[in-house]
Amino acid sequence: MRIRLNLATKPLETHRRFIAGSAVVGLVAAIVFLSLGLHVYKARKANAEMRAKTANILRQISELEQQHAALERFFALDENARLHDRASFINSLIDARSFNWTLMFMDLEKVLPAGVRVISIEPKQEKGHIEVKLIIGATSDDAKLKLIKALEDSKTFTHIELVTQQRPTTGTSTDQIVIELKAEYLRT
DSSP: OOOOOOOSSOOOOOHHHHHHHHHHHHHHHHHHHHHHHHOOOOOOOHHHHHHHHHHHHHHHHHHHHHHHHHHHHHSSSHHHHHHHHHHHHHHHHHHHHTOHHHHHHHHHHOOOTTEEEEEEEEEEEEEEEEEEEEEEEEEEESHHHHHHHHHHOOOSEEEEEEEEEEEESSSSSSEEEEEEEEEEEEEO
């Protein structure tokens, strides 16, 4: 029978744990390296695609700017500018003629309370909206407040703005208060 006996002064050391640990660390490092490499590859590919899209968009922008410049030159010609001015004038005439005074007076009649009268009306059409300047006479402060409340509650008159308010100095008028209002009139 054989007995294994180590008579050395230092016991035999094995480096298996060190080699196994360094192999595990090396494997983890390799996996991290590969995953970071894959991430860098995907980022560069996405960056290349973004640069291509940006270049395409910049090319389209330059083409559109060239078209815009060509159209500006075309419309800057004297004959086209005169045609544009004439069309604007005719459109303003059509807009002025299309204003329905009867409908506005009917809507105003529904809103006016007792003790209030309209002194003047001045409609002005701007950018598709009709702004109405009203000068109104009221017999009392209560009638004035009722008018403003009725205009605010109305669906046809919006954006009510009190411009001025004055009391007439002459005694010939029945109006105690004359107010100037601006409102936006919505056609229904």
